[in-house]
Amino acid sequence: MAVPEQKRIGMEVSIAVSHAVQLARAEAIAAYPITPQTHIVEHLSSVVANGELDAEFVTVESEHSAMSASIGSAATGVRTYTATSSQGLALMNEILFIASAMRLPIVMTVANRALSGPLSIWNDHSDIMAARDIGWVQIFVENGQEAFDHTIMSFKIAEDHRVLLPIAVNLDGFILSHVVEAHELLDQETVDKFLPPLVPYHKLDPAKPVTMGAFAMPELFTEVKMAHQVALNNSYGPILEIWQEWGDLTGRHYKPVETYRTEGAKTVILIMGSLAEVAETAVDAMREQGLPVGLVKLRLWRPFPFEDLRNALAGAELVIVCDRALSLGGAASPVMAEVRSTMYPLPKKPRILGYTIGLGGRDTQPEDFEKVVQHAQAEVKQGPSQEYYIYGVRG
């Protein structure tokens, strides 16, 4: 299929995301302001105020209520969007689990930001990692274009009757949310064709009353959670299918696990989010020096793409997992723990070392990745003194 010519337009990533929500014709938006999510909801407020988007914007008094109102509107059968960050996501935490257990198709942008304390408005992934097990589909994007694309695609995935799950689209706060990038946008007609109006699977309607949110006794709770687990795992197929459809439409193809110069790579860096682009620069530099270093980018965090990751890491001798969060007092940082679990059952497995980098907005340059690689290789040579490190601690 011929990909139509698309004009590249420079705009802030937050604006691109809200433009995507507008193109998706979201009908209910409930949000509470928190840095660095604010530009997204400010822009959405203004398009609603100008009548450019026929939606209700509910100016809730907290993020807890933002997610609660989102559940209310999604349960009543309208296309629902919200966005948050950090403390806001933490405040929603209780309700996030309920949203997915009730199988409601809500799309939420998380402009990732460190969790207090100490208070930090800057970027890392500690907010979403604290909400890892909420039972949502979770995606990490690398740049503004991906943020735009995945916002629209996520509505289609979430509302697919084979999926019916909420989706969190993670984009790095400030590093992405406040940066002006070139975006290829789509026109309304194209998006309408790709994303038809929501057809609710069930809804609150006096014509056909249902009870939602009934409680489960021990005889049923396990079965309900099993159904949730199966639903989340089974969303993998429709996700790939819809990404493929988008690829055919726009020429931009997405995979659960992306690789960059991994051919013949003995050492592979693994990362999620926008720092992947910085890591690409580092990999280029190291390749130029003749070092067999590659990069693996994890896009789909839930459901976790076990097979794709095993395939992507096949051939690697050393995998360096760069986490953007900590699991204090735990076995490893969150992504590293998952990667290690993924690789553990394999008969031939690479050495896996973890580095937590870029916490709370600490700047991470291409040279930092080179230093991490040098450190990891030296550790492997002498036998690692520990398995994961916090990179760049001063003093």
Place this chain on the structure above:
Amino acid sequence: MEKFGFAESTKFDTYASRMMPRDEFFTSGHRSCQGCGEALAVRWVCKAIGKDAIIAHATGCMEIVSSAMPQTAWMHPWIHVAFENTSAVASGIDAALKVLERKGKLTGARPKVVAMGGDGGTSDIGLQALSGALERGTNFTYICWDNEAYMNTGIQRSSATPFGAMTTTSPPGKQSYGQRTWKKDMVAIAVAHGIPYVATASPGYLFDLYFKVKKAVETPGPAYIHVLSVCPTGWRSATDLSVRLARLATETAVFPLFEVVDGKYQLTVEPPKIRPVRDYLKPQGRFRHLRDPEVEFIQKQVMDRYKLLLEKCQAPFPEFVPVHVPEGI
């Protein structure tokens, strides 16, 4: 029942029970305790709401007794999400209905939105979400089932527990006479939001309750109804005394029945003679430990508050200036 509808509630005494609707929206088979005053109130509130409504319910007694998967006692479309957020859920439902109506996607009449919660879910943990929904002008009716403690978790005190009452976390002891604080005034808090309709109601006065609920759901914008829900389990009272106790609460002026329309207070049930609070306290085991000084204090406090309420009812001016934004601005 439409002919008895909006603004007719003060004429309750002209109707007979056989004229009330026979439709049941809160069905039998739920698991509430014997003599539950709250279940009685729920049944009649649901009748008054009518068929075209969506109910959001907070975690609590009524949710637990009525919605054990895979069963339900609710004939309305009904959603339970969590404890403290039911007003926010109602805001989301209201927003969705607005969009659906605007887009012409509603098939029937626009459903009424009703949120319900216990006294803990309303005056303690749910107060923020309730305040937000009232402030935003959500077009819904909030109904508080006030059984005056966390009964579902085993009778712990809430901010709605009355002075002197024994609960498992306000036990009387050598240095305690039970609950040390006066009941939080949720009605005043609701009125302070400047909403068009606020009322108290009781399962001891079903016509009064019925018409108040009808009035509330037909009021555009937020409405709040505080329903005293007699709880034999938590109040340590005989299960056949629930309606009697509900009536005694009003007859002793402990729980006066009134409404506040656009800031104007009006008593809806005026007992000809106020009985001593002892008549209300005595049948309840939760007040058994109280000595004369405490009872006398309660008596004085109740009468002072009742006098203040009567003064508010006679006030020539409302509690607030209602905000009625004219159309076209």
